[in-house]
Amino acid sequence: MADDSVEHLSLRGDAAATEQQWQDAVAAVLRKSGRLGADDDAALAPGKLTKRTTDGIAIAPLAGTDVAAALAGTPTGSDAVRGRPQPAREVGDVPTWDLRAFVVDANDSVTAELEGGASSVWICTRPGAVADLRKALEGVLLDVAPIVLDSADPLADGGTLVELATTGLHPATNLGVDPAGERLLTGTAAPADLAAVAAFARDNGIRGFVVDAAIVHDAGAGEVLELAYAAAAGLDLLRALDAAGVPAAEAMPLIEFRYSATDQQFTTIAKLRAARAVWARICQVLGVADDVQRQHAVTSGRMMTQFDPFTNLLRTTIATFAAAVGGADAITVQPYDSALGSSDEFGRRMARNISNLLVHESHVGQVTDPAGGAGSMEKLTDDLARTAWAKLNEIEQTGFSSYVESGLAGDLEAAIDRRTRAIATRKQPITGVSEFPQYAEQPLDRPAGYSRYNAGGLIKPVHDADGFERLRRNPAERPVFLWPVGSLAASTARQTFAANLLAAGGIPTVTGTAGSGPEQLSDELAKAGTSVVCLVGNDKGYSAEGADLVARLRDGGATRVVVAGKPVAELDGVVDDHMAVGEDVLEFLNRTRSALQENR
Missing domain, CATH: 3.40.50.280 (Cobalamin-binding domain)
Structure with a gap:
């Protein structure tokens, strides 16, 4: 019988390939294309293939497994970076993440979202959004489906949830109080009593707080600023809770972090891992054992286009995949037409089915931290975490409150300028807008949608395609x-x-x-x-x-x-x-x- 073991496969070399061999092979190709001179050192080849984020972080084309080994014992190498392990499941259950639908329109059906594949609902009850929470949640089993609030009166809405939940609330339910986000979005401090929110959450076995860094992303922040803001806002919340009599060890389980997920899949994967690394280090300093950050990823609103909006289906698919691989506990997919206004039923259904397809057909949720151990990904994770930590230290020296009032706007402007330059030169192309546009296209007509950003807020949303789309509209x-x-x-x-x-x-x-x-x-x-x-x-x-x-x-x-x-x-x-x-x-x-x- 023929020996068909790995050792006898014809494609297997006699010895392991070395990095030098790879460099020589890449250099040969680059010389043929004219990107590397005939006499240039082959060691220059990796630099020709290295990409950079708009923050200037290098994305290396190759890094060995020794990178991951070298990170052992550091925050980036901690178990917390890998995220939460898959819970025990019954035979036949499909490993998945929390498919979280965002409901802002009174005409949107919460039950339709849940029956269509969502497993939880993020619902906004602010003026202009859902006016009657009780009516919106009719027929919803609140012990099965978590509800995450975005409310001007979270304790009152939390009371409504308790009244409606005859058998208790799902533990992932969240009152959604975000003091820093409230200040940025509305220009005023959150009215909720933090101690009362914490007590309400503990008494009902739910969470009480959100640190929403996606809002600064949609206002123009790059990965480093988004990570640093999340860490700084999280620390500020912990200090406020401690001052209110809630120590860090008790506060940690009550907090969930919200991040954006973009079609830049490698940076999204690394960003979520880096966020957990930074938070694990903060927990280590504070002496808190519960060091795995709870993460909710939302596909980027900033990357969505108004022209050729069907390309947004591709963007959100990549972003959802990246968020899942990056270890997000919950993922919200924005409908493809969300940049145009209020989405229709088809748009919401497609958004749900992007996650459903990745879970049930692609089985993306089967493996915890599939990117872990890959040298390039570990290096990018570590670089993002270290750069974000340095920025966090700058914010800490300024003071978070002062930074929000006077420093954040400048950092956002600088990030927007860098990205605008990359988009204007098409180094960061936008398919259907800056590349391969349909000149005679008629934009889809959608009614005006709800915006989380208030006219009196400290930040405002931007869209990557704005420069080109302004010209297209005229x-x-x-x-x-x-x-x-x-x-x-x-x-x-x-x-x-x-x-x-x-x-x-x-x-x-x-x-x-x-x-x-x-x-x-x-x-x-x-x-x-x-x-x-x-x-x-x-x-x-x-x-x-x-x-x-x-x-x-x-x-x-x-x-x-x-x-x-x-x-x-x-x-x-x-x-x-x-x-x-x-x-x-x-x-x-x-x-x-x-x-x-x-x-x-």
Whole structure:
């Protein structure tokens, strides 16, 4: 009988591969592509593949398992980082997370959410949201389905929950009191008596508090700031509770943390793990044994687009996967149309089914901390945790209250500026908006939705796609004429590039017939009704005929001539502008729109 053991598989090498061998192989590929010089050291190869978050944290392409071993004994290597182990289950039960639906509209059915696959409900009873909590929870088994409140009067609403729960409340039920979040969202301090909230929660076997860092994410924070804010707000809450007579050891089980989950899957996974590392270190300092942070992840509102909103289904799927792999205890998936206003039933159903699919078909919940031990993930987790810890120390030196009043806004502005630059240059692309837009798309019509952000609050929400979508909502009246230089084969690549780029800024295009003569193209330009022309071709064509062509265009009345790609030497100083990979696209689009407006 043939030996088919691993040792005899033909693909198995005689010895384990080394990092040097990997570097040499990568360097060979990069040299062929021109990204690494022929004489450059192979040790430079990993740096060419290293990505960075908008906070500047490196995401290494490769790191060995020795990274995880080296972290043993540190907060990042603690058991708390792995999250809570799967609870004991009956045979046949599918390991899962808490699928938490967010209900803000009185017309939304809580029972429909639960019957459709949700296992808990996060419900807002503030003005403009659900007005009658009692009616909204009719038919809900409160000992089975946890309810997490977002309330202006949490003790009163908590009392309603107790009255409705004939057999008690589920222990994951939460009054949702968030003093720091209340201050940021409304501009006022939380009215609830913290000692009374803690006593109510303990007496009824539920939680009382939330530290919501997702609100600063949606206001523009990067991963480091979101982590540091969560830790600082958590510490501030512990101090306030201690002053109210509730020691840290008793307060910890009453607190849940809320984070955002984005389509940047590796940073989301590492962020949730890093959050647990930072909190475990705080618990260690305070001498608290209960050091595993309870986490609720919400798919990012900031990443959602209004144009081509169906791409949001892909974003939220990736974000949900990342939140699950990162160890979130509960996950809320925002409907694909949430950026447009109040979601319809189809949007809410699809949001629920994203989690349902990942649980029941992909079995993502089967393994606790599947990213644990992977060198790159452990390194990213540790880097995020250490950088966030350093930022936490800065906030502590300032004082949390002072930081919220005077320091947070500046940090948010800086984070927004970094991200805006990355989006404007399309280093952080947004599919359907900055890349591959549908120019003639009509946005979906949705009624105005509820916003958690108050006009008097200290922060306001932002959307990553805002810069491009503002232009799309007010499209240019006149087109840019795309003048093909050379044959169809020579001009197609840059013609497609230019048309997509201009469409991202709400600028229509008319494309000339490639391969035709200058007379026909001039006629086509005249019929297009524009004096702004973009040359589309390859560098060889630009060098051969570009300068003469620009002169003829200007003689024919063209007021602005741009070129797709970086200008060759023959066009340097001849054309008015250019569009190229890595350039600030938003600035180019605004310049072009201004030219179209001026030359109507």
